[in-house]
Amino acid sequence: MTRDRLPLLLEPHELQAVLGREDLLLVDLSHDYDQGHIPGAVHLDYARVVNPQPPIKALMPEPPQLRELFSSLGLDTDTHVVAYDDEGGGKAARFLWTLEAAGHSRYSLLDGGLTAWLSEHRPTDLHATAAVTRPYSVHLNETTIADKKYLLNHLHDPAIAIVDCRTPEEYAGEYTPARRGGHIPGAVNIEWTLTIDQQRHLRLKSAHELRALYEDMGVTPDKEVITYCHSHRRSAHSYFVLKTLGYPRLRGYPGSWSEWGNDPDTPVEP
Numbered sequence: 001m002t003r004d005r006l007p008l009l010l011e012p013h014e015l016q017a018v019l020g021r022e023d024l025l026l027v028d029l030s031h032d033y034d035q036g037h038i039p040g041a042v043h044l045d046y047a048r049v050v051n052p053q054p055p056i057k058a059l060m061p062e063p064p065q066l067r068e069l070f071s072s073l074g075l076d077t078d079t080h081v082v083a084y085d086d087e088g089g090g091k092a093a094r095f096l097w098t099l100e101a102a103g104h105s106r107y108s109l110l111d112g113g114l115t116a117w118l119s120e121h122r123p124t125d126l127h128a129t130a131a132v133t134r135p136y137s138v139h140l141n142e143t144t145i146a147d148k149k150y151l152l153n154h155l156h157d158p159a160i161a162i163v164d165c166r167t168p169e170e171y172a173g174e175y176t177p178a179r180r181g182g183h184i185p186g187a188v189n190i191e192w193t194l195t196i197d198q199q200r201h202l203r204l205k206s207a208h209e210l211r212a213l214y215e216d217m218g219v220t221p222d223k224e225v226i227t228y229c230h231s232h233r234r235s236a237h238s239y240f241v242l243k244t245l246g247y248p249r250l251r252g253y254p255g256s257w258s259e260w261g262n263d264p265d266t267p268v269e270p
Contacts, residue, residue, distance in 0.1 A: 006080055009204065009244050010108040012117045015082060025079045025131075029095060030086040030114050036124040038084070038110075038117060042073060042131045046091045049098055050231070050254075055178070057231035057258040058094075060145070063138045066102050070138070074131040075104070084110035084117070088193070088202045094236035097252050103139035109240055112203040119201040146226045146251035148259055148266065154226075155185050155267070161223040162187040163214075165235040166257065173270045177230065178261030182268040184228065188217045192234040195241045204241060211245055221247050228253035228260075 007014065018024055019040055028041040029049075037043070048069055050058035061069065075081065081099060083092035089109060096107045110117065118124070154160050164171050164187040171189040173181030183189070194213060197205045204210065219225055225242055227235035232254040239252045260266050 006082070006108050008108055009111050010082055011111055012120055012122055015110055015117075016122055021080075023078055023080050025073060025075060025081045027073065027081060027083045027092075027095065028085075028114075029083060029091040032086070034126070034128070036118075036126060038114070039123055039125040040129055041084075041125075042129050044073065044095065046094075049091070049095050055258055055262040056255055058233065058254060058256070059259075060098060060101060060254045063102075063140065066098070066138045067136055070099075070102070070104075070136040071133055072131060074134050075136050076134050077104070077136075079104075079106065081107040082110055083107065084113040086114040088115075088196055088237070089113055089240070090192070090233040090237045093240040094233045097144070097232075097236040097239055101141055101144045101252075103141050112201045116201040116203055143249075144251055146228075146253040148253075148255055148263070150251070151184065151226065151253060151260075152266070159223055161219045161225045163217075163219055163225060163227045163235070163238060164189045165192040165227055165229040165238045167191055170230070170257070173268075176257070176261055178257055179264070180261045180268055182261070182270045183257075184260060185267050185269045187228075187269075188219065190214065190217055190219070190238065192229065192238050195238065204244070207245060210241060214242065214245070221245075224249040224251065226251045226253055228256040230257045232256045 026041040028037045033043040051061040085091040164183045169175040171183045227238045229235040
């Protein structure tokens with residue numbers, strides 16, 4: 001691990017070793033920041049990461065909103081961002097996916113988040129860290145984003161794998177908060193929590209286990225993979241997992257089922 005390159009997936013001991021590094025921005029998306037956070041972490045309210053347009057839950061914010069968000073965090077082009085939360089990594093992964101979609105590629109996810117950090121009795125702080133505002137320019141990376149039109153144009157394309165990261169009940173249409181239940185035609189169901197090792201304080205499972213999980217479902221590195229859930233929080237985590245496995249072509253669908261399932265004209269499989 002060098003100054004310029006931190007791992008995409010960062011272990012707690014690796015993060016503690018670089019706390020205070022000038023180019024490091026540590027972002028906390030936990031519920032209870034005031035009850036204890038990693039020293040130096042700035043808090044980010046998850047609501048600022050998404051752009052709800054009911055009934056669509058969580059579209060990506062527009063570039064002016066992203067500029068304001070990233071500037072308020074003190075981000076610049078040389079900053080390496082490390083994000084974490086306290087719920088398995090969904091919120092942190094959605095923030096990191098947003099960073100990548102906005103053209104910022106220097107980032108890491110803390111493996112296991114705050115849960116893993118606390119399990120090892122690592123230091124915490126009760127005092128809020130204030131970010132230093134900096135101007136930031138957004139340059140959208142469209143190759144990381146799938147919208148409804150893109151999906152409609154690529155349904156049943158053998159070069160694309162669509163991964164539904166929701167529960168089996170949501171996938172089968174047995175439960176849905178949208179107008180219609182079911183899933184996008186051709187999508188395979190790999191629930192996001194299957195990638196998490198509950199016995200290792202919410203860290204990811206081993207790369208061997210994860211590759212087998214996806215490849216057994218036909219989600220192979222030669223394909224472009226599109227992930228979705230209901231609001232692209234769970235599926236942002238799956239996007240990140242696939243990125244750690246070296247999948248070269250990945251897209252997240254921010255509209256997800258809250259858009260697809262509420263549109264009467266989109267095709268649905270039960």
